[in-house]
Amino acid sequence: MSFIRTVLGDISPDNLGVCYAHEHIIIDPSYTTQLFPDFLLDDVQLAIQELRQFHTDGGRAMVDSMPCDSGRNVLKLAEISRETCVHILCPTGYHLKKYYPTGSWGTRLSATELAKVFIADIEDGIDRHDYGGPICERTQHKAGLIKIASGLNRLDDHELRLFEAAAITHLQTGAPILTHTEKGTAALEQIDVLGRHGVKPDRVVLSHTDRKPDPAYHKEILSTGVFVEYDAHFRWKDCDGNPTLDLVLSMAEAGHIDQIMLGMDAARRSYWKAYGGSPGLSYLLTEFSSNLREAGLSGHDLNRIFIENPARAYQFQA
Numbered sequence: 001m002s003f004i005r006t007v008l009g010d011i012s013p014d015n016l017g018v019c020y021a022h023e024h025i026i027i028d029p030s031y032t033t034q035l036f037p038d039f040l041l042d043d044v045q046l047a048i049q050e051l052r053q054f055h056t057d058g059g060r061a062m063v064d065s066m067p068c069d070s071g072r073n074v075l076k077l078a079e080i081s082r083e084t085c086v087h088i089l090c091p092t093g094y095h096l097k098k099y100y101p102t103g104s105w106g107t108r109l110s111a112t113e114l115a116k117v118f119i120a121d122i123e124d125g126i127d128r129h130d131y132g133g134p135i136c137e138r139t140q141h142k143a144g145l146i147k148i149a150s151g152l153n154r155l156d157d158h159e160l161r162l163f164e165a166a167a168i169t170h171l172q173t174g175a176p177i178l179t180h181t182e183k184g185t186a187a188l189e190q191i192d193v194l195g196r197h198g199v200k201p202d203r204v205v206l207s208h209t210d211r212k213p214d215p216a217y218h219k220e221i222l223s224t225g226v227f228v229e230y231d232a233h234f235r236w237k238d239c240d241g242n243p244t245l246d247l248v249l250s251m252a253e254a255g256h257i258d259q260i261m262l263g264m265d266a267a268r269r270s271y272w273k274a275y276g277g278s279p280g281l282s283y284l285l286t287e288f289s290s291n292l293r294e295a296g297l298s299g300h301d302l303n304r305i306f307i308e309n310p311a312r313a314y315q316f317q318a
């Protein structure tokens with residue numbers, strides 16, 4: 001039986017609904033927010049306000065993307081989900097090294113040890129202290145995916161261990177894998193490394209690949225069978241048109257629409273309306289959906305991008 005693991009429990013993939021594939025709903029005070037104060041998204045009431053608007057605009061689910069010990073707070077995510085009726089998936093995993101103090105546990109443990117940490121999040125529940133230590137108190141809220149990251153152009157030794165750990169975790173639990181690509185690079189190496197450790201491409205979602213909007217590169221990525229998540233749409237400023245929109249159209253044309261998902265990746269207060277920024281989390285359901293329709297995508301195409309693809313990409317499979 002396949003299912004999707006939300007912070008409030010497991011649901012049928014058929015009940016996921018319109019889903020944003022890479023979000024940041026809560027980022028608590030952490031090393032990450034010390035470095036990047038604009039990343040601080042710690043206010044439950046403001047998140048509820050923004051997600052209520054998302055729900056009014058037709059949104060039903062979001063995949064949070066903050067993994068272990070980087071400002072994740074599963075209790076806050078659970079409260080927001082209960083208050084807004086938006087399904088929320090919370091990851092286990094580990095982010096880029098730069099989001100942790102030097103010598104942090106994620107860079108010291110072996111792949112097998114990391115996998116043990118990740119599997120416990122998925123099967124037993126996420127620590128209310130987010131592995132801030134020294135005490136671990138598991139909540140009833142379990143992780144619904146494995147989030148991992150690699151830096152620019154190639155994977156270093158730590159990242160190779162991390163990707164192996166994700167593969168071990170995936171093979172034991174059936175949890176889907178979501179990766180961060182830095183400026184869209186190293187996508188093919190990520191797929192290759194996970195594949196060598198036994199992960200099938202259709203169990204993997206690569207984020208931010210549209211930051212490198214080269215159609216030939218994307219055809220190569222998508223011909224492997226992975227899913228991709230695009231989120232640069234509202235970020236393009238110094239260019240004509242919208243390269244992300246063009247990429248969606250050309251990849252749809254090339255027969256890959258069943259592998260494309262969209263997200264906001266709005267990890268900054270300045271992107272949220274509730275925090276006084278813009279364009280706000282409803283942007284994809286309002287402005288960008290209109291742009292895609294005007295450019296020729298059908299309602300069915302949009303359903304694939306927002307509903308059918310996330311339901312397949314984020315399900316657990318035995």
Ligand SMILES: [Zn+2]
Pocket residue numbers: 022023024065265267
């Ligand atoms: Zn992100």
